[in-house]
Amino acid sequence: NACNSFVNALQVASSFIEIGVYKNILIVTGEKPSVSVKYHIKNLKDLKKYLAGFTLSDGGSAAIITSSNDESKIHYQKFYSIGSEWKHCSIRGGGTWYPRDPEKSYFEGDTIALKNSFDGEATEFLKKAMKDCGCDKSTIKIYTHQVSEGTYDLLIDGFNIKKEQIHRVFHLYGNMAAASIPVSMVDAIEKGILKRGDKILLIGLAAGISASLQYITF
Numbered sequence: 492n493a494c495n496s497f498v499n500a501l502q503v504a505s506s507f508i509e510i511g512v513y514k515n516i517l518i519v520t521g522e523k524p525s526v527s528v529k530y531h532i533k534n535l536k537d538l539k540k541y542l543a544g545f546t547l548s549d550g551g552s553a554a555i556i557t558s559s560n561d562e563s564k565i566h567y568q569k570f571y572s573i574g575s576e577w578k579h580c581s582i583r584g585g586g587t588w589y590p591r592d593p594e595k596s597y598f599e600g601d602t603i604a605l606k607n608s609f610d611g612e613a614t615e616f617l618k619k620a621m622k623d624c625g626c627d628k629s630t631i632k633i634y635t636h637q638v639s640e641g642t643y644d645l646l647i648d649g650f651n652i653k654k655e656q657i658h659r660v661f662h663l664y665g666n667m668a669a670a671s672i673p674v675s676m677v678d679a680i681e682k683g684i685l686k687r688g689d690k691i692l693l694i695g696l697a698a699g700i701s702a703s704l705q706y707i708t709f
Contacts, residue, residue, distance in 0.1 A: 494636050494697035495570075496520065496669040497552070498705060501693075504556040505565050514558055521551040522668040527582050529597040543580070543600030546639055550667030550674050562688060567624035567706040571616040572699055579605040580698030605698065606645070613702040614649050617694065621650060624706040626692060628652060632685070635694040636671045637661040642696065658684065685709060 497520045504516040524547040532538050584595030621628060633656050635646065640661060647654055660675045667674055672693055679685035687709060695703035 494638075494668045494671070495695040495699075495701045495703055497554075497673055498693055498695040498703050499570070501554075501556065501565075501705065502568050502570065502703075505568070508556060508558050516556045517553065518556060519551075519553045520669045520673065522670045523549045524598065524666075524668055525549050527596060527598040539601075540599055541597060543602050543638075544598035546661075546666040547598060548665030548667055550664060550670035552670050552673035552677065554673055563708050565705060565707050567620075567704070569616075569620040569623070569705075570695075570701070570703040571613065571620075572701040573608065573612060574699060576605075576608045576700040577698065579608060579700070600698075605700070606641070608700050609645065609696065609702070610649075613696075613700055614645075617702055617704055618650065620704040621692070624692075624704065626690060626706050631656060632679075632689060632691045633657045633694060634672050634675050634679070634691060636669075636696045637675070638666050638696065646694070 497518065500518045504518055507513045507516060528544040528547055529537075529541040532541065580600045582596065582598050583589050584592050589595035628650070633646065633652070635642065635657060637660060642661065643654055643657055643659060646652065646657060658675050658679045660671070660678050663678075664674065672695070676685060685691070689709045691707050691709055693703070693705040693707065695701065
């Protein structure tokens with residue numbers, strides 16, 4: 492669930508703040524997936540196995556979550572996962588399974604199988620969550636994890652939204668794993684696109700597989 496760890500942390504942090512355990516929480520994510528890219532490809536089978544890794548890039552972000560004295564708030568949060576689909580996207584080395592096998596330290600993925608996984612239950616979950624959260628689907632601004640240019644097509648076709656509603660940074664920075672959502676938000680802030688009071692959706696998409704939706708007044 493690496494690529495959704497920022498939005499998972501946001502869910503946990505907001506829960507602590509809402510029940511009064513903490514007033515301020517710092518969320519930090521630092522991603523360096525570039526070390527797991529296998530550049531020395533032996534054959535076509537190898538290429539298929541490691542191709543998804545070529546989209547990976549490094550990135551980091553930090554966010555301070557605090558109690559609000561204005562209209563800013565998280566209105567709705569919903570998370571969903573299908574743990575049996577983990578095999579379509581993983582780094583299998585470094586843990587107890589393959590602690591010292593260097594060949595298992597590379598990012599492995601089956602992009603077609605992963606897309607098919609999202610096209611089923613995960614897409615239905617996100618459609619229902621988008622309906623239940625009460626947002627105006629036709630105007631809401633969307634910040635999502637960005638695996639490839641195909642991510643945008645998946646959302647546009649699946650949820651009948653316009654491409655202009657998604658703030659896109661994949662063409663600039665690649666797949667930054669968990670940093671992709673907060674970095675896209677910072678990019679929008681710096682360009683004057685995201686402002687205080689804006690209503691936005693954070694859509695998490697992660698291997699595992701995992702999906703999430705958070706409806707926020709920024």
